[in-house]
Amino acid sequence: MLVHGMMAHLLLFVLLVCSVSATPQQQTVGAAEKPNIVFILADDMGLWAAATYGxxxxxxxxIDKLAEEGIKFNNAFCNTPVCSASRTSYFTGRLPSQTGVHDWISRGNGCEDEAIDYTGKEESYTDILSSHGYYCAMSGKYHLGDQQYPQHSFKHWFVHQxxxxxxxxxPMVNNSKCENIKGYVTDIITDDAISFINGYTKSGMKDPFYISVHYxxxxxxxxxxxxxADSMHPKQxxxxxxxxxxxSCPQEPMSPYAxxxxxxxxxxxxxxxxxxxxYYAAVTAMDMNIGRILDTLHSNGLDQSTLVVFASDHGFNAGHHGLWGKGNAAYPLNMFDTSIRIPMIWRHLGVIKPAVENSVVQVLDVAPTLIEYAVNTSFPSIRNIPGESFSxxxxxxxxxxxxxFRVIFGxxxxxxxxxxxxxxxxxxxTRLTGHAELYDLENDKTEKLNLLSPFSxxxxxxxxxxxxxxRALREWFSFYEDPYVSGWAKPVTGTGQRRALYYNTSGWPNTPEFDQL
Incomplete structure (x- = not known):
């Protein structure tokens, strides 16, 4: 039964993957008017870490209230289970092997660190929103380099250093000033976001606003x-x-690859x-602050005119598979569902009808979806976007x-x-080293049995x-990746990225691109 079921999946896979590159983006009608957008992004939050997800x-x-009032996606995935790389894909709709951002950025953040612009050559969805009249604000974690000064059309800029x-x-950047701000960081980010929303509403500006609230x-x-725990997070x-x-967090025996x-x-x-x-307290503290933002929208009469999105940059293992962390919790780097599966909720009261959505969506889809939904246009095709709008x-x-029934790659x-x-x-x-894994997710949802193991x-x-x-994976990447910045042959170990790959003529010929174990 196991093998017959897998062969049926194989036939379906072949049919699906043959149409991956050729599938056009759907053209759909977005919101009747340009909505305000509040995009709330958690950091290291697995799908399992919310009551609404079980x-x-x-x-x-x-978060549960957002799910009840909007669309809760049960099958949302990141394409890269590490923060800076995934955040770049959120903003640009492009793969690490297109942007050159493959790991978390360990050098080049600015302030006391050297400032390196990792994404300057890329077009972010905030650049496109700004060109359509949006006033773009950022409160929280950016982590894409050169953070002391606003990037990608953001006008309000309050970020973690x-x-x-x-x-x-x-350590925060407050109006381009690098300083440590007293308080609990989740409250501090929320205070700034609320101050922006209140101020923008009272200013009487007619253009819509976009704000990233990145915890x-x-x-x-x-x-x-x-x-x-209570010496780091609020005791309450x-x-x-x-x-x-x-x-929900089985503390399994430590992985030999930890x-x-x-x-x-x-x-x-x-x-x-x-x-x-x-971990749980950090999630609940964030949730309570999300409630403060929702209350602010309501008190300003913005419920009906604001799209609220909640998601995470990637998943997380909190004892699952004998690991604590995301993709770089193990070496070789892991791609367990606990690392790549994320919560994702979209709420626009009066426009989006509440639902539980089981379709497969991915981080690469978010930029084209936001642009189509907000301004009813397609993300520039010249950028060779691998994702597609799910507007x-x-x-x-x-x-x-x-x-x-969809194939996604990461x-x-x-x-x-x-x-x-x-x-x-x-x-x-698959890995450059040749160590491969194959999981039958119908019969092995927790990915315990690698069918390519000699013990299977x-x-x-x-x-x-x-x-x-x-073959399908290699053909897909060969279609989309930029050979110069491709990560396939780069020594990415999960310990950090030290410089932007496109800085090949900047006078740093001997500077390593990635930190090593």
Whole structure:
């Protein structure tokens, strides 16, 4: 039964992948008028970390409310499970092997660090929104380099100086001034976003606004220097989880591929209740602040004229697979669903009818979707965008669940994946080293059995399937990737990116592009 079912998936995969590159973007009618847009992005939040997605212990009433009032996507995926690379794909709709941003940025953030513009050659959806009259604001985590001064048509600019830090008195850029601001970072980001919304509304400006509210939550650290969660996160939220069993976070035996460098997150947090309490508390603190933003929209009469999007940059393992972290929690880098599957909710009261959507969508789809929904135009095709707009899923109920059978692709340096279908398909992972994985997601949803392992017992019977997936994945990337900035042969280890790949004539010929283990 297992092999026959997989062969049926193989036939479907072949039919699907043959149409991947040729599928045109759907042209649909967006909102009647240009809506304001509030785009809320979490950091390191797995799909499992919200009550609306089935977690019976975590407290997220405002995220749940968004899901009840909008479209909750059950099958949303990132294409790269690490922050800077995924955020670049959000803004540009392009792959790391097109933009050259493959890892989290460890050098070039500005302020006390050298300023390196990693995305200057790219066109962001905020550039396009601005050209259509939007006033664009940023509050929170940017982490795409050169952060002291506004980028990509943002006019309001309040960002974290780096990508992560202590939650207490964080380093921020406030009106181009680098300073540590007193308080809890999640509250600080929200205060700025609310101040912007209130000020813009009272100013009487007629143009719509766009604001990125990019939280650092629930990224580490989860505990303070004393090892306690309530010395890093508000005690009122930490105490909510004193008696939790954390059943959504099985603390599995440490993976043999877990990275054991000094004080590694897996080594420190696996089986550590304080880390679990800190993670959950960070999510709940963020949720309460999302409630403050929703209240601000309501008090300003903006509910009907504002699209609110909630998503995460990538997934997260909090003990799943014996790991703590995302794609770089293991080496070789991992592509488990817990690393790539993300929450995603779109709410526009009075325009988008509430629904639970099972179609497969991805981070690469977000930029073309926002542009089509907001200004009813296509993302510039000259940029060779791999994703496609799902605006039709938002505005046309008859098209709901139309993308159940879809193939998506992703990468993280020398690791790439192809994944077919919503929940019951096949996932193939390949690496430059030759270490490959094949999972039957219908019968193995938690990806415990690599069918290409010599211990699987059926390796020979699935080799042909792996060959088809491998060929399709290679052909897809050869169509979209830029050979100069492709990550396939780059030494991306998950420990950080030190410079932009297109800086090949900048006088840094001996500067490594990536940090190494």
């Amino acid at each position: 977690n019976s212990e975590i407290i997220t009433p405002n 780096k990508g992560g830090s202590t939650y207490i008195n964080p 650092t939550s629930p990224h580490s650290p989860y505990v303070g220097a004393d090892g306690k 939220y930490v105490d909510m989880y004193n008696n939790s069993k954390f059943i 990275r054991h460098f000094s004080k590694g997150l897996t080594e420190h947090c696996l089986g550590n209740r304080e880390c679990l309490k800190g 039709g899923l938002l505005t046309d109920p008859s098209s709901r669940n139309s993308k159940m 990468e993280y340096g020398q690791t790439r994946y192809a994944r077919s279908n919503a929940t019951d398909g096949i996932k193939y992972v 017992g059926i390796k020979e019977k699935v080799n042909s399937m792996a060959t088809v997936y491998d």
